[in-house]
Amino acid sequence: MPRIPQPVRLICFDVDGTLVDQTIYIWQTLHDHFGSDLQRRRQAQRDYLGRRISYAEWFFHDIELLRERGADRTGIEQVIGLLAPMPGAVETLAGLKARGYRIGVISGSLDLVLDHFFSSAPIDHRLINRFVFDAEGRLAGGEPTPYDMEGKAAGLRELARREGLTLEQCAFVGDNKNDLEVMRVAGYSVGVNVKHPLVEKAVDRVVSGRDLRPLLDIFQGILS
Ligand SMILES: [Mg+2]
Incomplete structure (x- = not known):
């Protein structure tokens, strides 16, 4: 029997390969x-x-x-x-938010990717790399996120702290090896579009198929 993610209050997402399709990184x-x-x-x-x-x-x-x-x-x-949001991604984020969850992104992707596909999505926290351009639009530098790879777990701890939650109340949804550490510390983890057998082993649930809407069956709402 899969564990029911009932205490979960905050759901955090990876971006590349999880919320966004047609790219692995x-x-x-x-x-x-x-x-x-x-x-x-x-x-x-x-x-x-x-x-x-x-x-x-x-x-x-x-x-x-x-x-x-x-x-x-x-x-x-x-x-x-040339990329695309994962099927059902926009609807799923809106649906989870409507059920009372707080939503976060913890990603080594780029702010530009998130802005392009999810500018109006109800994302409460965005921990992600930032590119900076000069006045002519040339890439001039950026701000690296401290919360990619193994740092994703620290990102979840940071968001839990901001929300006044325990890690048990935080879930993570991801697809690949750079999500393993955060999946281990999250109270509940889901693998979507899983790219690596270690991820399949690490998570509480695997969603098969590319569509993210099955997440709405897993996270049915906050019971007060
Ligand atoms: Mg990914």
């Missing part, structure tokens, strides 16, 4: 599109995973790779325009 999609230097890209990823550089250093390194290839606001927005 937006960074990868952007690098592929702009033709960033593959060798330096891979080296930076290895350096981050080997703890030789910080997440912020990785972030600025990859921004530099995109800048070298002339990535600007228009080009980046064109790439994002």
Whole structure:
């Protein structure tokens, strides 16, 4: 019998591959599109995973790779325009909010992706990377999120603190390996569009199929 997520008050979501379709990681999609230097890209990823550089250093390194290839606001927005919200995503966020849940995003994706597809969605907290452009629209830098990869768990703790909740009252919905840590600390976790067998093992529930509306059957509302 699946555990019923009755005490849950806050539901947090990953973005790439969870709320947004046609990408696994937006960074990868952007690098592929702009033709960033593959060798330096891979080296930076290895350096981050080997703890030789910080997440912020990785972030600025990859921004530099995109800048070298002339990535600007228009080009980046064109790439994002080729993606799509996951089927039922907008309806599901609105439905969960209407049932009284607080909604959060904890993601290593970009503010531009969230703004493009979910600008009017009832999202109470957005923990996500930010790109900064100069007056001509050229990519000029950004603000790295402290809450990607293993940091996602700290992101959930931060949102629980802001909401005055315990971690038991917080749920997380995600799809991939960078969600594993936060799935372990969340009171309840759901895998959607699962990309890795470890995620399938880690979560309380798996939603099969791409449509997110089954989440409305799982989170039926807050019982007072
Ligand atoms: Mg993802």
